[in-house]
Amino acid sequence: MLQRRSTRTRLAVLAVCGSLSLAITACGDDSGTSGSTASGDVAAVIKGLDNPFFQQMEAGIDAADDNVDVQAAADITDTTGQLDKLTVVAGQDPACVIVNPIDGTNLVQGMAQLAANDVPIVNIDSPVDADAAAQADAAPATYIGTDNLDAGRLAGEEMVSLLPDGDSVALIGGIAGDVTSNARLDGFTETAGPGVDIIQTVAANWSRDEALTQATTLLRANDDLAGFFVANDDMALGVARAVSDVGRAGEVEIISVDGVLDGLKGVQSGDLSAVVAQYPYAIGEMGVHACQAAIAGAELPGEVTAPIALVTADNVDEALEAAPAPFEAYDDPFAALVD
The missing domain is CATH 3.40.50.2300 (Response regulator)
Structure with missing residues (x-):
């Protein structure tokens, strides 16, 4: 080790x-x-x-x-x-x-x-x-990479723990058809699907601005939307902005995959609920x-x-120190x- x-x-x-x-x-x-x-x-x-x-x-x-x-x-x-x-x-x-x-x-x-x-x-x-x-x-000679299906599963487990009543969740992926994005979404759906109500899956092309637009549309159309799973941190920060803009900061759970510095800071600030850090x-x-x-x-x-590792408010300081x-x-x- x-x-x-x-x-x-x-x-x-x-x-x-x-x-x-x-x-x-x-x-x-x-x-x-x-x-x-x-x-x-x-x-x-x-x-x-x-x-x-x-x-x-x-x-x-x-x-x-x-x-x-x-x-x-x-x-x-x-x-x-x-x-x-x-x-x-x-x-x-x-x-x-x-x-x-x-x-x-x-x-x-x-x-x-x-x-x-x-x-x-x-x-x-x-x-x-x-x-x-x-x-x-x-x-x-070899392949080294994240098991994106497992990353999605880990996010799904966390979402179910945050929304034990089976509330409505939307999924935001990267480019439509992208293998990495699909694996993360599939892993999340496999694990969280029976425990939450996944109302829609949309693509935001790995763009923070597009994720902001998509999340705003979803939030305005679904007053009871309680969570987002997002295929990367950058898009998740766009989602967090949308949640804030509609006046629901602190009410909507947002979990993403990546663990880049801005994503970890988003967990530290409370803008993001958790990230699965790769x-x-x-x-x-x-x-x-x-x-x-x-x-x-x-x-x-x-x-x-x-x-990979799940980063929440409980361990984000440690994650940031090592980043x-x-x-x-x-x-x-x-x-x-x-x-």
Whole structure:
């Protein structure tokens, strides 16, 4: 069991540069890259650093090895740009590459290039489509990510405990059809469904503003709405704003998944009832350890589940103190392979 309490993080770059946009332009180049991959080094290609979740992932990668070249997509829709970055990395003779694809197939072409050169691939957070990877002969050596179904279940258990009388609840997901969002919603429905009245499920495209709009509509149409389950913290904060705007602050339970800093602060302030914290910091750290183990010739487990934890008012101070690292002990099987 490893206790990850390090607060050393590349999020400090934000303090140096003043804002994320300045960090990308002044502390790196304008394409979301942190450098170039030297032959024999580890590289990572992740989603956009416009999202705090992936900022924390980068911080975990850096905590494990600050020589890793992290290339980031421009945003959550930049599938082609992310592939372009992986293609460049693949041409630089890396020893191992960490991939965090925007969707299940957008990086498969670049992964095939890596696999053709026997470069180990470590897939983190968002899974590569297994069939597409197999057809390209580019299967990752391992996958590290959150069990989103379990995260939804944990949220469902908490919602039922907060609303024991079976009150009305609405669900707000990310992009319609998104695998991650659907798994969280399914897990919540599986666990909370028999105990609460789920009146509607809507998509807000991972946007705080869209979640604000959707939640406002739902609240005005349903005077007795008592709770929201929201697929990520950023959208949940939009929901909290909607609840406040209609004069129901403190009356409506809001639970989300992610555990980013703003989400934890939302629990601390009482704007959010709870968050199921997943740990992109730990996922990034374990990704590097997996690459190090692969380079050393170790056989990697096919799949490793990243830690999650329910954060409520009772333990939010502890969670904030440890952030962005987990505040509870967790297993990192790759670290033992490197030692």
